[in-house]
Amino acid sequence: MIISANNLYPNDLTLTAKPIILLTNDDGIFAPGLQILYDSISTFGETWVVAPDKERSGAGHAITLTEPLRVQELDNYKMSNAFQCSGTPADCVKLAIQNILPHPPDMVISGINQGANSGSYVIYSGTVSAAVEGMISGIPSFAISLDSHNSPDFDFSGKIARNIAENIVRNGLPEKTILNVNIPSGDIDDIKGIKITKHGNSMFHDSYDKRLDPRNRHYFWMNGKRAVIDENDDVDNEALKQGYVSVTPLKFNFTDKDAMSIISKWDLNI
């Protein structure tokens, strides 16, 4: 089933009402990538911003069960309808939909993340998880990330975000699908085009720095870098490396059918 991004005007290119769009991220409400997303989308939709009050990179799909959450609207800020929340990106989306927005959003957009979310990074990504949370609530959702950590220029990514959002309003999205969009770093003129890609296997090879604190006690700090994995051209991180914008449709049913028949042959009686 295709679900529409705008229940009022599912197939009407000449929108007479703006779609209501929830923006969030995992780099925190003051991240420049979120501001560019806001600037790009707020002229197109009625935007609401609910984002973590601090960086929550690597939050995965964490939700906060054991502690209360705080929400505060930012007054006189350069984004309107902007709320900071003490929770994770997934918390922000849940709370936004249920308690903050006056009406359910037609779309959730998460980003623009500083750093690509391809391959196994998708599993750890708070950016992607916020979009997944939108999808779980039945709302067309996408995540968008820029493959750059150093002084990133988000302008082109903002244009891509706007283009994807317009396409979702125009076409809807298959139910239970999110889009995971990644933008190559570097000069806009070097971008070769847009590829619809598969979720790949590139992964984070992590390690830990073991250090001593001023009281001579050990602590560990995660370190690491992306492992180079040779993959086909149609895979997320490979397309990105080759200079393409990567758009990967993701679904979150994890059944491993091949393994089901293998496990069925085990002796599981006790």
Next chain:
Amino acid sequence: MIISANNLYPNDLTLTAKPIILLTNDDGIFAPGLQILYDSISTFGETWVVAPDKERSGAGHAITLTEPLRVQELDNYKMSNAFQCSGTPADCVKLAIQNILPHPPDMVISGINQGANSGSYVIYSGTVSAAVEGMISGIPSFAISLDSHNSPDFDFSGKIARNIAENIVRNGLPEKTILNVNIPSGDIDDIKGIKITKHGNSMFHDSYDKRLDPRNRHYFWMNGKRAVIDENDDVDNEALKQGYVSVTPLKFNFTDKDAMSIISKWDLNI
């Protein structure tokens, strides 16, 4: 490719060396379900325990990037080789493999969780994510959860954990697959058997309590319950409701191939 749980004795039922097994959970190192898991597995394998120093339910696949991690071995405790860690379940598995265990484990077991992890709970579950982290490191891994929150009796679940672990040593596991095991609540005599199941759609219908703190400021606390979704008998939560132990093989490549062809028809040029 089937990966063995014990590289030394992949097909030898008369093991002469114990498999090295890492135990973890998301309810915290002092949770009774972890203790039962330890009691059940430590007579079979060389066990190491690395678990969060406090409850991390709902941690999903969060990892800790922005803060340091602390690790402390528990002295004279009823579990040997037991370490508490200030991080998430996924952090515990990463740190255990890379910095705590003297040799890589042959298997990772996460649980026994208090409360089922079926349907969309899988996405939020720290228990399942710890097993996923083991799988990402190439180690056969499974998660095990008991569908009970009130005074749970974990004894039968401990026996199932042992049985699954023995099967993994005997048979290996398909690469990139984890097993998600859920045990019904109630009397052991009422358990009807074991079913190999699919990952279902049952979900958490959450809401937030909006409360006032003693200083008259608002805070939100997550609340909710599992939504009843009618599904086929071969789906995780349905099998559990009918009194079966549910064993679901899960894989974590999220490509939505049907959606790829749909999105390919969009006009994505800007």
